[in-house]
Amino acid sequence: AQSVAQPEDQVNVAEGNPLTVKCTYSVSGNPYLFWYVQYPNRGLQFLLKYITGDNLVKGSYGFEAEFNKSQTSFHLKKPSALVSDSALYFCAVKASGTYKYIFGTGTRLKVLA
Amino acid sequence: GAVVSQHPSWVICKSGTSVKIECRSLDFQATTMFWYRQFPKQSLMLMATSNEGSKATYEQGVEKDKFLINHASLTLSTLTVTSAHPEDSSFYICSARVSGINNEQFFGPGTRLTVL
Numbered sequence: 001a002q003s004v005a006q007p008e009d010q011v012n013v014a015e016g017n018p019l020t021v022k023c024t025y026s027v028s029g030n031p032y033l034f035w036y037v038q039y040p041n042r043g044l045q046f047l048l049k050y051i052t053g054d055n056l057v058k059g060s061y062g063f064e065a066e067f068n069k070s071q072t073s074f075h076l077k078k079p080s081a082l083v084s085d086s087a088l089y090f091c092a093v094k095a096s097g098t099y100k101y102i103f104g105t106g107t108r109l110k111v112l113a
Numbered sequence: 114g115a116v117v118s119q120h121p122s123w124v125i126c127k128s129g130t131s132v133k134i135e136c137r138s139l140d141f142q143a144t145t146m147f148w149y150r151q152f153p154k155q156s157l158m159l160m161a162t163s164n165e166g167s168k169a170t171y172e173q174g175v176e177k178d179k180f181l182i183n184h185a186s187l188t189l190s191t192l193t194v195t196s197a198h199p200e201d202s203s204f205y206i207c208s209a210r211v212s213g214i215n216n217e218q219f220f221g222p223g224t225r226l227t228v229l
Contacts, residue, residue, distance in 0.1 A: 099162065101159070
């Protein structure tokens, strides 16, 4: 079965410190991987994606993610967190040959001033 | 580019009434649109896949007669929650697939439905 796991419900980090939000996946074929951010009562905002190519993907607002095929992971990172980064983050995967996205359960990031 | 809008952004209705939510692709044609439902503090759950000019494909456990989906054009899909009840209160998000761009989905801003 295809799935996405975000093992942490919440991540707390001090402003200015690096942050990591974890995501692992299980999918057949080559995965398309995505990160989205959601602010309260808002839709999803696209951050970045991995389709193919360089394993390190750079996205919006200074975020990046590293695709690790052997560990089936796609962790989201940022070198220096901002209070405004506090939001709900979703990892999603689209299996090759399908249109459907499978979302993780979300990780709430709280950046403390 | 690839902007998706939803209308209304929020709606409050009485139990037993029907509510229609529109999803539009503003600057592209979407062969396929998707409807998701998000409960508070939970993930997005795919409800149905909507293809222009054909019947929607519903995910297991989603009532077809409860959640009517119409995809009459390449830029508009509608979700009608029929005979709404308080348990239908949720955040509904649509997305649209762009053909040829890795089949990516672009998401609307969501509609908050509250059924009293």
